[in-house]
Amino acid sequence: MDSPVIILHVVGRLDRGGAESRIMDLYRQMDRDKVQFYFAQHTADRCAFAEEIETLGGRIFTLPRFKVVNIRSYKKAWKKLFKSHPEIKMVQGHMTSTASIYLPIAKRAGIEKTIAHARSAGVEPGLKGWLTRLMRKNLWKKCDYCFTCSHLAGEVVFGKQAMSEGKVYLIPNAIEVEKFAFDEKIRKELRYELGLEGCFVLGHVGRFCGVKNHFYLLDILEEGLALERKMELPRLVLLLLGEGELEERVRQSAADKGISSRVYFLGNQKDVYRYYQAMDYFLLPSFYEGLPGTAIEAQASGLPGILSDTVTREAVITDLLKRLSIRGAAAKWAEIIADYAAGKADGDIEENLINERRIGTGYAEQVKAAGYEVKDQADRLQRFYLEGEEENVRNLRILR
DSSP states (O other): OOOOEEEEEEESOOSSOHHHHHHHHHHHHSOTTTEEEEEEESOOSOOTTHHHHHHTTOEEEEOOOOOSTTHHHHHHHHHHHHHHOTTEEEEEESOTTSHHHHHHHHHHTTOSEEEEEEOOSOOOSHHHHHHHHHHHTTGGGSSSEEEESSHHHHHHHHOHHHHHTTOEEEOOOOBOHHHHSOOHHHHHHHHHHHTOTTEEEEEEEOOSSGGGOHHHHHHHHHHHHHHHHHHTOOEEEEEEEOOOTTHHHHHHHHHHHTOGGGEEEEEOOTTTHHHHHHOSEEEEOOSOOSSOHHHHHHHHTTOOEEEETTSOGGGOOSTTEEEEOSSSOTHHHHHHHHHHHHHHOSSOHHHHHHHHHHHTTHHHHHHIIIIIBHHHHHHHHHHHHHHOSGGGOTTSEEEO
């Protein structure tokens, strides 16, 4: 039997973030006798997916974190990796901030195909963001293929010229749709377990970092609690799934506002699909996103919600989600949530909410039909990995 084609995926760190979760979703669907994944992460920490990757036959390599001043040692580490592992046939760089360094090194080392994969539609503020934009300049000319999760992410990372010349392929952030479809049994079990019976549950899934705008989420809840008393709404609570560098500051902010008892910090959850069942309303006030998988997951679960208008329009694939500005006061978000909750509070609110989700089970089919089913996506990518030449990637959509 021929050896599988080895694809090296390059990330910052293999935690349970959106990009990493989407890569793992694809990995699980691959025929690993034909295609195998290796991973390069920029941290020595043991990652959340380490055990699973090892079980699936993959490998994880550690690269030094790029700090500009260590550019020589950074390049040296990449050269050593490629020299030590000639079995690697393709490199797919999801970390585009330094892809202009490691993808050309990969090519010179004899790697057959190099791919830059745009996962985000923005950069951090300040010097770091400026440097990222500088290092992405003409990235599309330094790799064999450009992939993007959305039109906006492709334009931000690769530029308008690359888009207009048809150099960028759309690879939507696909999910296991059926897993996220509404499940009344899971909802009741988890709400009982968390003590959420009789509550109206707001939910957010995302790393505690600046771009996710967690402090605005607390502002929304604070405004909502004022309306709860005024409109006699059910008890409002907020579920926050994720971890990250800003978590302690967000906890402190909740305490300062006096709303800690209404905020559930649930950390990273392996079975995140269960938590969408427990939610009643989804919130994503991010400053920017490439294409948030969490929004796709929420819609597959039949959850209504609000996204910031800075999130790409492509994330709204059903009538469940609204887009709203985060430049104004959080009160507007709270008013929409309160009106929705009030509309379900006539009679048994829990039964009303469940009935609406039952009706909404068709949303999973809508998400699947829109191209966000991971099994279909894995099949397309596997054919690309195995065939690889331009005439054989017609099954991937070119963006212009």
